Amino acid sequence: KAGVTQTPRYLIKTRGQQVTLSCSPISGHRSVSWYQQTPGQGLQFLFEYFSETQRNKGNFPGRFSGRQFSNSRSEMNVSTLELGDSALYLCASSQGQLSGNTIYFGEGSWLTVV
Amino acid sequence: GENVEQHPSTLSVQEGDSAVIKCTYSDSASNYFPWYKQELGKGPQLIIDIRSNVGEKKDQRIAVTLNKTAKHFSLHITETQPEDSAVYFCAASKGGTGGSYIPTFGRGTSLIVHP
Numbered sequence: 001k002a003g004v005t006q007t008p009r010y011l012i013k014t015r016g017q018q019v020t021l022s023c024s025p026i027s028g029h030r031s032v033s034w035y036q037q038t039p040g041q042g043l044q045f046l047f048e049y050f051s052e053t054q055r056n057k058g059n060f061p062g063r064f065s066g067r068q069f070s071n072s073r074s075e076m077n078v079s080t081l082e083l084g085d086s087a088l089y090l091c092a093s094s095q096g097q098l099s100g101n102t103i104y105f106g107e108g109s110w111l112t113v114v
Numbered sequence: 115g116e117n118v119e120q121h122p123s124t125l126s127v128q129e130g131d132s133a134v135i136k137c138t139y140s141d142s143a144s145n146y147f148p149w150y151k152q153e154l155g156k157g158p159q160l161i162i163d164i165r166s167n168v169g170e171k172k173d174q175r176i177a178v179t180l181n182k183t184a185k186h187f188s189l190h191i192t193e194t195q196p197e198d199s200a201v202y203f204c205a206a207s208k209g210g211t212g213g214s215y216i217p218t219f220g221r222g223t224s225l226i227v228h229p
Contacts (some may be wrong), residue, residue, distance in 0.1 A: 031205050043219040056216050090157055101207060101215045105157035
């Protein structure tokens with residue numbers, strides 16, 4: 001079974017631009033969540049989508065947004081990029097049901113803002 | 115909300131030694147505790163997990179113990195090998211009737227195994 005796939009793996013953007021990251025979950029998984037990982041802040045939860053609806057949201061500004069499609073694939077968007085947005089963005093998927101609590105991470109998208 | 119503390123932040127051992135990483139959590143309703151290993155340049159990979167109805171779980175050289183009363187859980191790695199060098203994260207979460215599952219992660223432990 002294929003794992004969580006994230007694209008692109010690496011990207012460099014200029015301050016003020018916007019970026020869209022893509023995530024394909026494990027087949028059959030309906031929940032997709034996004035995390036930001038930085039050396040100083042560890043793994044910080046951005047948001048979670050289940051059946052195309054945002055079910056949970058972390059404490060990030062409105063510049064960070066996401067969506068989920070009917071095939072469970074998800075995208076996250078960051079607008080008006082700031083230098084501090086440089087991080088590894090991780091997508092994770094799970095079955096999203098009561099007993100399917102385990103989340104599985106992708107390899108991440110490395111974003112550098114210059 | 116849930117708060118997970120993880121110690122130590124860095125752990126250096128000799129190959130063949132044992133390594134122990136400890137985590138504490140604050141929310142007594144948390145009932146699921148996974149551990150992830152993150153190698154350089156990769157995403158975190160689930161290595162073992164434990165649920166609150168179990169006190170200990172083993173998988174070859176790794177084991178996890180849970181003390182619900184004290185609200186702490188630990189990862190034990192025996193006979194460490196250089197390939198065990200990585201950052202390890204603990205997490206705590208609640209599986210419930212809402213179906214929503216958002217784990218809270220510890221800050222990570224960088225394990226270095228010297229050959």
